[in-house]
Amino acid sequence: MPRKASPRPARRAVSMTDVAAHAQVSQKTVSRVVNGEPYVREEVRLRVQNSIKELDFRPNAAARSLVTRRTRRIGVVALGTAFHGPTSALAALESVARADGYSLSVHRTDSTDRDEIQSAVDILLNEGVEGIVLSEPKQLEGSPLQIRADVAVLTLGARGLTARDDELVVGADEESGGRLATEHLLTLGHRTVHHIAGPSAWISSQLRQVGWASALREHGAEIPEVVAGDWSPRSGFEAMAQLLNSPAIPTAVFVANDQMAIGAVSAITARGLSVPSDISVVGFDDIDVSEFLPTPLTTLRQEFSLAAHRGMNALIRTIDGATPPDALLLVPLTLVNRATTAPPSHAGATDNR
Structure with missing residues (x-):
């Protein structure tokens, strides 16, 4: 054998x-x-x-944590991570943490229920994390989150979610982005700008709508009724179809994200109208496909990775005992002017007068 x-x-x-x-x-x-x-x-x-x-x-x-009394672990409560923005931000958070010798514990939830999110925070604290990140926050139901443990807290967004005075808040200046998109269309000569908003529970949707409305108000323009979607292309198509069925068809639409804007453009062309000759459209986010559409999309470029990098760096500096940075840091957005916006055509659609 x-x-x-x-x-x-x-x-x-x-x-x-x-x-x-x-x-x-x-x-x-x-x-x-x-x-x-x-x-x-x-x-x-x-x-x-x-x-x-x-x-x-x-x-x-494990041995290191016994010696140093540190876990070098950061907890992340990630809300709505199936979407482009949250996914990009989470990847950037992980990259910065790994480069600084930290690991991430991630709890995902789509809920806006304060108690459910509080429970996710408590689970992370019980794991011994040294910091908490609340990523892409929605509007919470009830009172702010209570994070009593002695850990640093970062909200990755434009508005805080906790009751703490030392909460770090880093995100895109989405209200200014909504204003910038609207002013671009008004400058082209449109008398008003309609808005397809995201879900009302999302803080980012609320802020973009605030920017849109404030720009119209400052220019003395009519503020039309908002139509809302759920961030998906189909909801953008359906919202735009609703606007097209109104007595006076709009000449300009600001859409709260690129996915819905793609659906809105599809609804316009399905009706036999053209973009931008009949209706101008501005999106928000500048996702990869926006540049390569048959009519490249004018949109607001949101630097998800930059905001996440700056936020995580600020959190780690705070954990490591460095001088805390400014409590609020907003990253500006950039208008990417492509082919879906133009001055209104007298022969095309008509907006509400």
Whole structure:
């Protein structure tokens, strides 16, 4: 009978003692470098870090947390992560956290119920997270969230969700974005601008609508009744069809996101009208496909990744004991002027007078 091959012995994990011998330092010095402690000369620190890399040493996270009393873990309550914006923001949060030696614990929920979101926060706190991120917030039902534990809190959006004075708030300046889109259409000569809004529970939808209405008010223009969708192309199609069935067809529409704007353009062309000759359309977000549509979409570019990077960097600086940054940081949006907007055509659609 052929002899059975002996199983290969498992490779022994590299220890802190191995790193110390390789770097020609004490084990205590390696421990200080691994745990980010001071009082290590820069030349020695670099030598230890090079040995860690060469030997592929992986510190035991549980042991480190016992020594440092830190978990280096951040909790994220992610709301509505199936959409483009939340997904982009979550990827950016993870990238920054990983680069700074932190890991993420993510709890997803589509609920606007305060108690359910509070429960997700409490679960994360019980896991020992050192910071909490509330990502892409909706309007909560009831009172603000209560986060009593001594952890840093970041709301990734344009409005805070907690009762804390030290809450960090970082997001896009969505109210100014709504204003910018509306003013662009008014400047082209449209007498007013209709609005297809997102779901009313979303703070981002509320802020974009506020910007739209304030721009119309400041220009002395009529403020038409809002039609709402659910962020999807189909809801944009249906909302635009509703506007097209009104007694006077609008000449300009600001749509609260690009997906609904794509549906709105489809409804316009299905009715035998054209964009922008008959109706101008502005979207919001500048998703990847917007530039490559048959008629490239004029839209507001929202820097999801930039806001998430700035927010996570601010949170980590706060956790690490650095001087807290400004409590509110809003990232400006940029109008991307493509092919779906033009001056109103006298021969085309007519807006409400």
